[in-house]
Amino acid sequence: MTMHIEEEPVSRSPGGGTSYWPDVRASLVVFLVALPLCVGVAVASGVPAELGIITGVVGGLVAGLLPGSSLQVSGPAAGLTVLVADAVAAHGIGALGVIVLGAGLLQVLMGLLRLGRWFRAISPAVVQGMLAGIGLVLVLGQLYPFAGRESPATTGEKVAGLPGLVVDAVSSPAGVGLGLLTLAVAALWNRSRLKVVPGVLVAVVVASAIGLLLPLPRIRVGPLTDAVTVVDLNLVDAGVLGAVVTFALVASAESLFSAAAVDRMHNGPRTRYDQELVAQGVGNAVCGVLGALPMTAVIVRSATNVRAGARTKASRVLHGVWLLVFVVALPGVLSYVPLAVLAAILVQAGWKLLEPRRVLALIRTDRAESVVLLLTAGLIVTTDLLTGTLVGLLAAVVKTAWDVSRLSVTVTPDGQEHEHVTLRGNATFLRLPRLLEALESLPVTKHVRVDLSGLRHLDQACRQAIEQWADAHRTAGRTVDLIRPASG
Known part of the structure; x- marks a missing residue:
């Protein structure tokens, strides 16, 4: 497939020269939002925090340079935490690199075969159900760090442990209070007129400053070189191959759904879906070689990039540069952030994935579609992501066939x-x-x-x-x- 790069609009300075300041400014804002999310997604996935940062750097420096989308930002996604945690629990962290590498190569193949556009044909009810199920599992898992406890491995254990979690929260309210403070500051700041500075960043800074006075568990981030592992192809088996397909399909769907949403937010060049799928695949292949987390395009960081005034892909590339420089030069700064603060940020991300208002609105307006949504989300919570998504797709196909067979x-x-x-x-x-x-x-x-x-x-x-x-x-x-x- 022949690829070409479209000319992207750049701003001009009053003297007639090219001004890159809007992209530099936007990249700094995206970096400040991405940093806690990269760490938080890694912690929620049950892997070292460094792996999330490596994926963020690759998302900026590798996927950010490739054609496909101009303003979309890639990195570790909250929507994949459940998938990663299940894969690590089933196959070990050593197999994560193999799975992500295989998923990336499969994405490249799908892009070269021009299959990217077909992801837009997936039923919105299935997509919303998938995101709602992931969001609910994510929220359940992140309630435990509030009380200073490690999140259980399975959803059933998360639900069963809630009564004991309430007792722990009452006996040690510091983490709960700090988490609630983080959520409150982020919500109030986003409603203010000072949206130039992201609410997530303000909430992390304020809560971490107060958390210095409290004896709470904190983030530990070491050198990135210590976290890098060489991919071991000897770990490939049938279960790993199944995980490869699941990772590739879910990551591709999330990236291309994000692209459709971001395209509605700006007037620049539209996303070329097949090329974007190749870019995501190349990024994931690099992440897999480094043993890092899988990468997708992320709507929170992408929307922040657009709202911060980005004009070209330079902003998303620079955000990867700032991540790398920060972790190399100032890794100790992250050790001041309590785990309860990160958990609160991920609870907020999970709640946005859940979108209860949209779910309730769909139940009121279209019962058939809401059945597909609830079936997909329910099976994801009670079984696993692949089962819930496949059954949801089958239900959507049956519903559509029934509708057209009048x-x-x-x-x-x-x-x-x-x-x-x-x-x-x-x-x-x-x-x-x-x-x-x-x-x-x-x-x-x-x-x-x-x-x-x-x-x-x-x-x-x-x-x-x-x-x-x-x-x-x-x-x-x-x-x-x-x-x-x-x-x-």
């Missing part, structure tokens, strides 16, 4: 010994029971005329059923006329 059967008597049956719409196997019921309930007459000319579609199952019914009717000594569709 069949009208009208029976009109024409004298004492004649019946006229008119079919309109789409006669598919989903409507076959109703069609046979209508035909078999006809009164015993000498002549039946079945008009099929009004059908837009007649599948093989219904065609055979009608012909078999007509043959049986004729065998009984009656006559049947079939007026077939124009297609024959």
Whole structure:
């Protein structure tokens, strides 16, 4: 596939030269938002914090340089924490690099095969259900650090441990209070007129400053070189290959859904979906070689980038530079951030994924779509991400097939010994029971005329059923006329 890079608009200074200040300023804002999220996603995934930062750096310096999207920012995503935690628990942290590398290569292949656009055809109810299920699991897991406890491995254990968590929270309220303070500061700041500075950053700074007075567990970040592991291909087995496919599909879907949302926020060049899928795949392949977390395009950082005034992809590349410089030069600063503060930021991210208002609105307006959403989310919570998503997609396909298979059967008597049956719409196997019921309930007459000319579609199952019914009717000594569709 031939790739080309579109010219991107840049701002001009009053003297006629090119001004890069808007991108530099936006990159600093995105960096300040990305830093706690990179660490928080890693901690929530059950891996060293350094791996999240490495993924953030790769998202800026590798994916950020490649064509596809101009303003979308990539890095570790809260939506993949459940997937990573399950994979590490099942296969060990050593297999994480293999899984992410394989997922990246599969994404590159899908992009070269021009499959990126097909991710836009996934039912919104499935997408919303997937995000809601992930958000709920994420919120449940991050309640435990408030009380200074390690989050259980499975969702069932998270739910079962809630009563004990309440007791721990009452006996040691410092972490809970600091977490609630973080959420409150972020919410209030976002409602103020000072949105140039992100509320997440203000909340982390304020809560961490107060947390210096409290004996709470804190982040530990060491040198990035200590966290890098060489990928071990000997760990490949059937379970790992299944995880590769799951990672690739979920990461691709999240990235391309984010791209569609970001494109609605600016007037610059539109995302080229196949090229963006290749860019994400290359980034994940690099992350896999380094043994880091998987990477996706992230809507929170991308929206921050657009709102901060970014004009070109320079802003997302520079945000990766600032991440690398900060961790190399000032790694000790992160040790002042309590884990309860990071947990609060991730609770906020999980709540945004859950979007209870949109879920309730869908339940009120479209019950069928809401069933698909709730089924997807419920299975993700009770089983796993892959099972919930696949069953949700199957349910959405069945629902769509049922919706388009609208069949009208009208029976009109024409004298004492004649019946006229008119079919309109789409006669598919989903409507076959109703069609046979209508035909078999006809009164015993000498002549039946079945008009099929009004059908837009007649599948093989219904065609055979009608012909078999007509043959049986004729065998009984009656006559049947079939007026077939124009297609024959």
